[in-house]
Amino acid sequence: MKTSLLRIQAIVTKELLQLRRDRMTFAMVIMIPLVQLLLFAFAINTNVRNIPVGVVDHSQTSLSRVLQQTVSATGIITFTHNYHSTKAAQKAIDSNEVRAVLIIPKDVSQRLVRHPSVGFGLPPSSKQETSRPIAQWLVDGSDTVIASSIKSLRNMPLVELLDKPANRNTPTFEVTLLYNPEQRSVVNIVPGLVAVILTMTMIMFTSAAIVREHERGNMEMLITTPLAPIELMIGKIFPYIFIGAIQVAIILGLGYWLFNVPFNGGLSQLAIATLLFICASLVLGLVISTVTKNQLQSMQMTIFILLPSILLSGFMFPYEGMPLPAQYIAEALPATHFIRLIRGVVLRDVDVIEMNFDMIWLIAFTCLGLLIAAMRFKKTLD
């Protein structure tokens, strides 16, 4: 047991020395979380604002101009172009000049006064007249996020147009937004980024760990020594646990100071969740390393794991919205479980024990992965 610990310590020291001398890799340990956090936290925004749109104003009245201003005031769109005909507007959408066009008909005033949401009721209107919308949006529907943003304007209140009180309609449901009342995307993204960046760096570091020894010719020496496979595996992952912890500190620290991401959970809770995920990712990298034959293959396998970890884990799109087969795939990824845990701890102050399924899953994944990696690693050159 004592010599076993000594051997693990030998591998850990060697890995740390090599890492310290590999300045590029060492710089990437710091730069990857730093740059990606700044980039994604600023860039990713699911609340679409200021979509460039055009207008075809057949009415040319003061009411049509007020209508444009009211729509513009929502902040969702910005009128950037005026077109004289519907045909010209459609052409502008085709050429990607604007993403949508608002077509205001000649009789917009009559349509407005008869519109049920305004509810004047006078002069008496026929059913056909009341069912007529006051204007029409032509939208480039290929991007579903932009399309749904403009669709959200469909039922925008028009009472402001006519100086009516805004709270005239009582909503059917009252909605209370917990944890992120201002609906800032960054609050959801920063904890998710921890998962994505750790998936990338942790798997990448260890996926090259064993093949690198083979490629550099060190393995022939290592396997003639009494070093046991499990000692090599533990020694290989141990230093990167600290690297992972540094990266988590950078992401969450910057998230807190720069983007005001609330940090509700305790440090110990966060440490438990992160440690489990780092171990699971490192072990996944080790398994890859025992399967692949060179560092290029390891890199390809890392990306193969990374993409679903970004797209299916709940980082980009809600897990619940995915079809069942995709949910099964997502369940197999450590990132999915960690995103649940870290969002729970950081945003909702949940005790990790309450989310024991995800915790147990990560522990089981780590143990099984370590076993598979140690079993796959042969101490012969056969």
Added chain:
Amino acid sequence: MIFTTRDAANNTNYHRELAINAKNLCRNFGSLAALSELDLTVEKQTIYGFLGPNGSGKTTAIRLLTGLLKPTSGQVNVLGCHLPKEANKLRLEIGYMTQKFSLYDDLTVKENLQFVSKIYGLTANEQKSRLSELLSTHQLTQQSQQLAGSMSGGQKQRLALAAALIHKPKLLFLDEPTSAVDPQNRREFWEQLFDLCDQGTTILVSTHYMDEAERCHKLAILENGIKRADGSPQALMNNMAAQVVEIAATDLRYIKDKLTTLPQIISAAQLGTHLRVLVSKVEANPVALLQRQFCIKPTDKLAIVRPSLEDVFVSCTGQGVAR
């Protein structure tokens, strides 16, 4: 279980323990037979050599004897351990210096040695004294803080040997240890090997240099995975199946071309102003045979000379035959 040379060859009178005893050792890679039916006995506290060209099976044989490869068939017993079953037990007893430098280029000499010593379970005190001993024996004290990758071939070789010896192995395997080393370093290296042997270490070394092979107590000549001959260098030279005739003449290239067409001639190779001709031992008078050839002038000088190990190698393997 202790094997002795008496087990291996009953007609010997002395009784010395065997470090390695292999019987019918075969190893195939797919359809390629890298090693065929190798019988090998290596006595303790001797230097045993594998001599052969590249691809002759030297490295495969060493890997089989260290437990790095599993034999396709045959039995191997190394230091009383049956391979491949007891490979783990054997690892504590052997040192292995690979053909390619296999320590870490991005660690210093001292860090590399510290790493290996921890892997072999040396305590901090043992480590300290062993490291300073090895650094001074192998003339690496001044380079102890230098990165291994920035050292010369000779220094790397000394470091690799020091690392292989860190746990004082009983049996040392050296796979072409001097291939990237200058003659001066090679000489010193061999002196160290004899010191080790004197202290009780058994050494198995592979090489393709004749002068190195000649230094071994015993050696085996390998070709295409088959052992062509074995024994002490002197015995091999004495028992060679050819006689060596040296010809001093003017038109040596012409003579060589003509002589190599004769069935009795095993090989002919020019050495400066002489042509060294290996003539099959079935020929009772090789000088007379050569003098009868029309390409030899009466003024040319012919003489039977003492065979060298290279002659043995050529006669056994057909390597270097300029036919």
